[in-house]
Amino acid sequence: MASNRQTTCPGCGGRFDNITGPTHAYMISSSGCYAAFNRLLAAEYSDPALRTTHRLTVDTYAVQHPGDPNSRRAVQSVGLHLARLKLQLTHDLPPKETNDVMLGMSEHKATLIPLAPPTRFTLTVADVAPRAGTKQHSAKVRDWAQATWDDYAAHHDYISDWIAKTVG
Secondary structure, X not given: OOOOOEEEOOOOOOEEEOOOOOOOOOOOOOHHHHHHHHHHHHHHHHOHHHHHHHHHHHHHHHHHOOOOOOOHHHHHHHHHHHHHHHHHHHOOOOHHHHHHHHHHHHHXXXXXXXXXXXXXXXXOHHHHHXXXXXXXXXXXXXXXXXXXXXXXXXXXXXXXXXXXXXXX
């Protein structure tokens, strides 16, 4: 049930309708934010042309909603999704291959350290969800992913080194 108020998502900082509903099990978000994310996923699952965008959507959302830094599962989620986000944006690999690399990296997830998220994200799912299922969907997701990777610039060297150690 929507209200006429909006609320700020505690994960990404985006503004969403203040609704009551589910959220992710360990990624910290508002219900409105999680609903917007699920609209993107629904569009990607229902349109074969958008399936190549799916992992960018998942990785970007995950690193913008890091969860409790004392939770090993949350720490590993951020590290792995940030690593796959980097691979998707900086290597010319198809989605299946970047996923295969991520699965291999996951064998080393216990070595990941907590990464503090940026204080602010340039773009959030609030900027992308209105384009769900449209011709702009993929381009907007890519812009969101690139902006988020750029927002995490303080951790680029760590992620690059970690990838090199686990894949190399």
